[in-house]
Amino acid sequence: MSVAQQIKKVTAKAITSLYNIELPQESILINATKPEFEGDYTIVLFAFVKQLKKNPEQLGNELGEYLVKENSELFTSFNVIKGFLNLTVSNNYWLHFLSTNYNNINFGIKEKTNAKVMVEYSSPNTNKPLHLGHLRNNFLGWSIAEILKANGNAIVKTCVVNDRGIHICKSMIAWKLFGNNETPETTHTKGDHLVGGFYVKFNDAYKKEIEEIINTGKTKEQAEKEAPIMLAAQQMLVDWEAGKPDVIELWKQMNNWVYKGFDETYKKIGSNFDKIYYESNTYLLGKNLVKQGLDKNVFYKKDDGSVWIDLTKDGLDEKVVQRKDGTSVYITQDIGLAEQRQKEYNAQQSIYVVGDEQNYHFKVLKLICKKLGLPSADGIYHLSYGMVELPTGKMKSREGTVVDADDLVAEMINIAKHKTEELGKVKDFAEDELTELYNTIGLGALKFFLLRVDPKKKMIFNPEESIDFHGFTGPFIQYTHARIKSILRKAMVNGQWSIENNSPLTIQHSLLPLEKQLAVQLEIFPAIIEEAATEHDPSKLAIYIFNIAQTFNSFYSQHSISNAENEEKKLLRLQLATLTAQILKAGMSLLGINVPERM
């Protein structure tokens, strides 16, 4: 049990025995004591002065005295300032904490439970390569999956590939018209980029045709509908649905080019999935549910044959769930897929990592699933994240104003290479070790940059300013880890720490402020993992490991580990350093970031 929990527990007990009042532990508010005051943890007294009818000062003193007296193994002293009771936790507690946990690789990781969670992320369209927005999505999805795993859940990572529809047909038509039978091999281009290029070409040609038609005196709306290239794309979609062989063949071929390209990118960024759904296989799902919904009177049919649900009583609108021609719309497919996944995996929770532009959609999805009585309904959770925008506004792949994922990753790795060469600390590395190091640092910088902010918030990325390698960044934490590992390597002699008296710590004299601060921060790692999981927010973890690294570096600059004042101090600091490195590594791995042994 963490100190914070223990303090709550004994405080509740103390209040009961002192004042004969039962207080739930959750109502006790405790904080880390601010550095300018003496103490480690602070009980905020205002919360229950009313109930106890005491002034805060008196309550604090009575409570403090009782707590220290009854829990002498936990507390050594207290002080009361205004409405705050500051408690100093005994050195023995911290020393014991360190000596029992410093070597525990699973510190903060929970035992597996029966809970199963599905995490859907990435979910690309196959008409264009991945861009910066996809990277945020992938990193978030990956990280939240790891965080939930660390909290004991079994995880199924899934991806829904949008491999059909009008966008793909646009690329196909453009390839037929302007492609001259180009392939990734003949052009030496990554397949997803090649196909994405034709998507842009389609839109260029479409714009041109619209202009020409407008010049003949027609309105913009008419022109948009009549443009031959658009009609051709629409016809191609009809042909695809009808299964016309040459269309299907072209579709398969172009999609395969794209998948090969995606695979390369996913491999590079360290992303993967347990199960991939292809929309071409699932887009008809949900049709049977429309029938069910009609039978249950959840849906109703309009005169033209279209099927609707009325959500006005829930504060939303009327939504169509099946077109008048009998084909299903996007949301119906999602309902069908939700049911399908439930049947296949029976997960308690299904997390959809999807941009916040679809907030409304997921509200509707969950509501409809509930009204249909689907068992999957309650577990639907939309992990909504903000868009990544450029200083000039939104990225638009149609207009080619996107930050390409492959380009950005390559650039980051390249910057890592230059900086590493400049510093010249790893001249003895072999070629493949260097390549791995550049990847680790470059991707670390990028992933940390995207994960350190609250997922809910949109973020602006300025391509003119490169992502930093100093301060609140991935490389800073990687560097701190490498630095600690270097010390630990040097402290080893024949596989053991070179300490004269390797007996358990018994020092009674006080921990130095930075030793204490580091120990206090390290101790809350399990609570941070839990918080990141319940809030679905990896940034909590990113901020935490940054704070740890910061504190360690301050500690490092002021106190020597290998030349500590005495052997007991040396042992204590080696334990602190070991656990710090361990937590930096584990924390970063929950963000999908590796840490090097040297850099």
Place this chain on the structure above:
RNA sequence: GGUCCGGUAGCUCAGUUGAAUAGAGCAACAGCCUUCUAAGCUGUGGGUCAUUGGUUUGAAUCCAAUCCGGAUCACCA
């Protein structure tokens, strides 16, 4: 227009289940490498927490109104 989200230092962001003098990083300036990795450390300057009113012992945090920005409300996906 309805609904939802956001506005905190020059920039990027923490802090928002109410709690002590609102914190980091970057940028700027001044220091620190004969001692465990300077991708580091220490210090200085920098704030009308969008505005106004309210609730409270206490408000960046809760409530109301207003201003600004964004998303969404398609028989698109």
